[in-house]
Amino acid sequence: MEIPNLADKWSSGVNEITLGATKDNGGTRTKTITIGGSKCVPFMDFEGNPGHKPVVAMDICDVPPDDWSETMSKPFADVLNDPAQWAKKCVEQYGADMICLKLDGIHPDKGNKSAEQAVKTVKSVLAAVGVPLIIWGCEQDEKDNEVMPKVSQAAKGENCLMGIVSQNSYKTLTATCLADGHSLITMAPVDINIGKQINILVSEMDFPLNRIVMFQSTGALGYGLEYTYSIQERERLAALTGDKMMAMPVICDVGREAWRAKEAKSGDSEAPQWGSREERGPMWEAITAVSLLQSGVDIIRMQHPKAVAAVKKCIDRLY
Amino acid sequence: MALTGLDIYKLLPKTNCKKCGRPTCLAFAMQLAQKKANLSDCPDVSEEAKKVLGAASAPPIKLVTVGTGAKKVEVGEENVLFRHEEKFYHPTGVAVTISDDLSDADFNDRLKKINSLKLSRVGTEIEIDLVAVINKSNNVNKFAEAAKKVSSGSHLSIILSSASVENMKAALANCAEKRPLVHGANSQNCEAMAALAKEKNCPMTVTAPTLEELADMAECAKKAGVEEIMLDVSGNNPKEVLQKLTKIRRAALKKNFRTLGFPMITFVCDDDPFQEISLASTYLAKYAGIVAVNTCEPWGIMPLLTARTNLFTDPQKPIQVEPRLYAVGDAKEDSPVLFTTNFSLTYYTVEGEVEGSRIPAYILSVDTGGTSVLTAYSGDKLNDKVVAKAMADAQVETKVKHRKLIIPGLVAVMSGKLQETLGWEILVGPREASGLPSYLKTVWRA
Numbered sequence: 220m221e222i223p224n225l226a227d228k229w230s231s232g233v234n235e236i237t238l239g240a241t242k243d244n245g246g247t248r249t250k251t252i253t254i255g256g257s258k259c260v261p262f263m264d265f266e267g268n269p270g271h272k273p274v275v276a277m278d279i280c281d282v283p284p285d286d287w288s289e290t291m292s293k294p295f296a297d298v299l300n301d302p303a304q305w306a307k308k309c310v311e312q313y314g315a316d317m318i319c320l321k322l323d324g325i326h327p328d329k330g331n332k333s334a335e336q337a338v339k340t341v342k343s344v345l346a347a348v349g350v351p352l353i354i355w356g357c358e359q360d361e362k363d364n365e366v367m368p369k370v371s372q373a374a375k376g377e378n379c380l381m382g383i384v385s386q387n388s389y390k391t392l393t394a395t396c397l398a399d400g401h402s403l404i405t406m407a408p409v410d411i412n413i414g415k416q417i418n419i420l421v422s423e424m425d426f427p428l429n430r431i432v433m434f435q436s437t438g439a440l441g442y443g444l445e446y447t448y449s450i451q452e453r454e455r456l457a458a459l460t461g462d463k464m465m466a467m468p469v470i471c472d473v474g475r476e477a478w479r480a481k482e483a484k485s486g487d488s489e490a491p492q493w494g495s496r497e498e499r500g501p502m503w504e505a506i507t508a509v510s511l512l513q514s515g516v517d518i519i520r521m522q523h524p525k526a527v528a529a530v531k532k533c534i535d536r537l538y
Numbered sequence: 539m540a541l542t543g544l545d546i547y548k549l550l551p552k553t554n555c556k557k558c559g560r561p562t563c564l565a566f567a568m569q570l571a572q573k574k575a576n577l578s579d580c581p582d583v584s585e586e587a588k589k590v591l592g593a594a595s596a597p598p599i600k601l602v603t604v605g606t607g608a609k610k611v612e613v614g615e616e617n618v619l620f621r622h623e624e625k626f627y628h629p630t631g632v633a634v635t636i637s638d639d640l641s642d643a644d645f646n647d648r649l650k651k652i653n654s655l656k657l658s659r660v661g662t663e664i665e666i667d668l669v670a671v672i673n674k675s676n677n678v679n680k681f682a683e684a685a686k687k688v689s690s691g692s693h694l695s696i697i698l699s700s701a702s703v704e705n706m707k708a709a710l711a712n713c714a715e716k717r718p719l720v721h722g723a724n725s726q727n728c729e730a731m732a733a734l735a736k737e738k739n740c741p742m743t744v745t746a747p748t749l750e751e752l753a754d755m756a757e758c759a760k761k762a763g764v765e766e767i768m769l770d771v772s773g774n775n776p777k778e779v780l781q782k783l784t785k786i787r788r789a790a791l792k793k794n795f796r797t798l799g800f801p802m803i804t805f806v807c808d809d810d811p812f813q814e815i816s817l818a819s820t821y822l823a824k825y826a827g828i829v830a831v832n833t834c835e836p837w838g839i840m841p842l843l844t845a846r847t848n849l850f851t852d853p854q855k856p857i858q859v860e861p862r863l864y865a866v867g868d869a870k871e872d873s874p875v876l877f878t879t880n881f882s883l884t885y886y887t888v889e890g891e892v893e894g895s896r897i898p899a900y901i902l903s904v905d906t907g908g909t910s911v912l913t914a915y916s917g918d919k920l921n922d923k924v925v926a927k928a929m930a931d932a933q934v935e936t937k938v939k940h941r942k943l944i945i946p947g948l949v950a951v952m953s954g955k956l957q958e959t960l961g962w963e964i965l966v967g968p969r970e971a972s973g974l975p976s977y978l979k980t981v982w983r984a
Contacts, residue, residue, distance in 0.1 A: 220753040223793040225785040262780055286894055328976040358972065408970075409883075440841055441659065442890070443883045445848040448823075449622040456620070479890050482659060482840060492657060494837030502815060506841035509816045510849070513823040529812035536776040536813075537820065 226266035231461035232258035233270060233468055233517070234429045238317070238380050238402055239351025245376035245400070249349030252317055254432075254517040255468035261455065261515045262537050272538045273512060275527055276353050276520050277315035278474050279305040281332065281340045282324035288484040290500045294524050302340050303347035310348045313524040314531060317380075319353040320344050325366045326357035334369040341370050345377060353380040353470075353518075355404075360388040371395040380404060380470075380518075383434055386417050393424050402430040404470060409436055409446045411453055411465075418464045432518065433467045439476035439483075440507040447471070448514045455515030471511050474522030477504035501525035509533050541594045543568040549587035550580065557581050570595075598790045600800050602741050602766040602827070604631065604668065604719045605695025611667045613768075613827030614801035619787060622853050628801075629850040630822045632842060633668035633697055633830035635807075638684035639675040645687065648834065653692050657840050660859075660886075664843040666694065670721070670805075670830045671709070673700030682708035689713035697721050697830065699805075703730040714738040719768065719828075721803070728755050732762030741766035743803055749785060753797040768827060769798065772805040776817050779804060780824060787825040801827030811838045819845045857882040861905035863932035864889065867898035874982050875934060876944040876967060876974075877902040877925060881910050887971045895975035897982070900937060904928040911946045922952060922959040929960060944982070947973070 235256040240246025256270030263269075283299040284292075294313075298305040302320065309315040322337050324330040341354060354370055356363035368391060371381060382404025384392050389405070396403045405421055407414035414435060422428055433454065438447040457465035477483055483503035487496050504526035508519050512534065521527050547567035558579040560566040569575035570591070577583060577591050601615040611631035618624045634652045636645065649669070656665040669688050673681040681700055688696055689712060696718035698709050706720060720742040723731035728744060735742035742764055744755035752769055759767050771782045783802055789795040804826045808814040811833040818829045819842055833839065851857055861880045866889060878888045880903040892899050904925055906914035914920035929935070929943075941962045945953060947969035957964045968977050 220750055220757065220797060222749045222753060222785075222798075223789060223795055225788045225793070227788070260784070262777065263784055265781060328979060438883070440848065441844040442886050444845070445621070445851055445853070446883060448849065449620075449853055452620055453622055479894065482844070492836060493659075493840055494835050498811075498835070499837035499840075502812065502837050502841050505812055505816055506819050506845055510819050510823055510845050513820060525812070529810075529816055532813060533776075533816040533820070536817075537780055538777070 227260065227263075229258055229267055229459040231459060231466065232256065232267070233455070233458045233515075234431075234466050235270070236402060236429060236432065236468055238378060240376055240378040240400070244378070246378060247345065248351055248377060250351070251378075252351050257515075258459070260459070261513055269538065271517070273516055273534055274316035274518055275531055276317035276319040276470075276518050277309035277313065277527060278319050278321060278520055278522050279309060279344070280321045280323050281337065282330050284323070285329070286479075288478065288496070288500065289486070290496050291478050291484070291523055303343040306344045306348045310350055313527055315350065315527065317351050317353060317518065318344065318348055319355055319520050321355045322357055322366065322370070324357075325362055326359050327362060329357070331362075334366040337366050337370050338373040341373055345374060351379065352377065353382070353404075353520075355382055356392075358383065364388065364391040367392050368395040371399045371401060374401070375399040378402060380432060382406065382432075384417065384421065386413055386420065389417065389421055390424065393421050393426050396430075397424070397426050402432060404432050404434050405467070406434045406436065409438070409443070409450060411450050414450070414454065415462075415464045418467065422464070428463060428467070431467045432470050434470050434472070437472045437476045437507075437511070439473075439480050440503055440510065441482060442476070442480055444507060444510060448511060451511065451514035451516065468517035469515060470518040470520065471508070471516050472520045473504060473508045473511065474520050474526075477507040477526075478522060501529070505529040505533075512537075541571060541591070543571040546570050546591060549584070549590055551582045551584070553582065555582065593796070598794060598796070598799050599787075600766065601628075602768055602801050604697070604717065604741055604828075606715075606717050609667060609693055609695050610717075611695050611828065616787070616801075616825075617791070619791060621849060625852045625854065626850050628827070629846050630826055631667040631695075631828040632818075632839070632846065633670045633828055634666055634834045634839070635670045635672050635805075635830055635832050636684070636688065637672045637674040638677070638680045645684065646691075649688065649691055651834050653694070655834060655836065655839050657836055657843065659840065659844065664840070664847060666839060666843070668695045668697055668719075668828065668830070670697035670699055673698075673702065673705050673709075673722075676702065676705070678702070678705045678708045681705045682712055685709035685718075686712040689716055695719075697828075701727060703727050703734060706731065707734055710734065710738050710740065714740060717741070719743060719803075721770065723755065723759065725751065725755065728758040729762060732759040732764050735759070736763040741768065743768045743770040745770035745772070749782065749789075749798070756797055756800060767800045769800050769802045770805070771802050776820070780820060783821060783825045803828040803830070805830045807832055811835065814838070815842050818842055822846055823849055856908035858908035859885045859903050861903050861928065863934060863937065864901045864903060865898070866892045866901060867896065869898040869900050871937065871939045873898045873900055873938065874944055874978060875900045875902065875938055875942070877904050877928070878946060879904055879906040879909060879911055879914050879920065881906065881908045884910050888974065891971045891974040892978070895978045897978045899978065900934070902928055902932055902934060911948045915949050915952070920949065922956040925956055926959045944977075
């Protein structure tokens, strides 16, 4: 029996962004990553160019995380005190496409590290690995505005992805990223209208739209995943139908959010009916990631090597 | 596409007899188009009109019921491709497989394990729905025996999977009254399998390598008189499976292509449970009516069931937590008390931050009908009286010795009035939940 044509037609697509700069482009990366470019609903390449494959950025931190469970810490126990070695392990051993360096340690409550210390960490990570770098502030506006510009200058020319800027605080980081040739993450807390608004605000400072990545804050499996899912799906459909202020690639913070869930972090004695924690935690993270992938995601931040391996393999099989 | 009022009018008697209770046939036609009237209201409608209009008013994806009683699974009758457009109505059924070639002891162990896949998280129970009995032995007696054991030994609904009509017949003889899903019809055996399903009044699946052939198979089952059909889109190539699932859903919803207007089933079988559950979750998000997996470990099943809970919630209806006092950590009489609303996302964000701070505390979830702090405040669902009542209902004054209440920074404006009504000291907390750990560590402790 003949079947009707089932390919949807889309007039537009997601912006394409290259992250990282090699020697030829003024940086020291040995490899760049290009994301975005999709002109179809995620993974439906019979109706248009699917663009670039979603990538996994593995999280590292400038201070040893104080809230990681035993299962989560174990693979990195030998490197948690050394961000450079940690980054190297993620790339060389676990196949991270990118590294996301979180500067949690600069937060006034988590060590209050100085800008100089942050710069030193960033430089050591840049020297240790050749993949493009995401540099993520501590999400305390005052401290980020003090530290991030210095970090940005120190990494000038590397085309890092820097974040995050929000409606309440965007000018300082936007201006420095513009000056130092970095790309930028705009954040809106599970709100599609604010998501658009922050992109407009940043673009009004002459920041190029094709250097922006959107972040809607991420709800983990069981903890608001559906909100993130539907907003990202709406953003993707808006991008495909020509909304230029929604056409940015999307980043998700899966690792941190998934591992905050009780289902991921609690020990075997606390929750015997949920099964072994060694499998349960990574599985929670992996399923958060693969579910969100269906809504349209370009960079997934992840933590556990087992979850990273599963998600990368799943992407390869679906893409 | 749905028929317009004028299309329908052309099929009516056009006598304006008013017997249907409407002034004219055209008015009746318009109401039919909006699904506000039933065709049966017209006593003079022709058989031809009944046929055309009956077909046009049927849901684009047929509802299929597998099983009977409390654990029956209903899938199909979906209206949208994206959940934000309306909602997804019938949660994907989750099935776990069991093979008939297992030894008696292994079979019983596995069935026991499958039966116990009922898990409790955030105060609710979630459970799988079906057991898929696989005729791996190809042996008729073994399959029939396995069907019998599952029928008597499990409360879950049943899928019988065999490409042999003879074996299926033997298995159905042992459990047809449970209305199992007959899985195994293909181009070789479709007619015979469909006749069997029809005879036993059971739903059945059809499978074929291409969508064109799949439509032929569905047509074949329909001709045999089977009404409840599921399309089997299993396969070893996940990309192809995912695309087929989307194409079939689009065919039914956007092209009104009724031959493929049935719910779908996908068997996901991968030796690596991480891959298996990842793919099952993917198919669940994109339109599978039933997913069947081999994994029967709770650490694999729980995330799959949770993904289902998340995606099948009604996006227009905020999910709520029970409005009461929650103790986070080892909260004692000197622990801080905070309140927030009973909108689940708000509550769990606050709970997550409090837990992260490692300072034991009480969180009072105030009933605001599941709205967030600002929405509730502006709609007057969150005011001093509402909070005072929630405090009294939860008997907070018996839980702590101090008389200090931390309120969301977004409603700092209500602190004066609340202090008056409640007689407690009001502390204005941070505007965002993310500020709670540092607030509790500094302001509260100081």
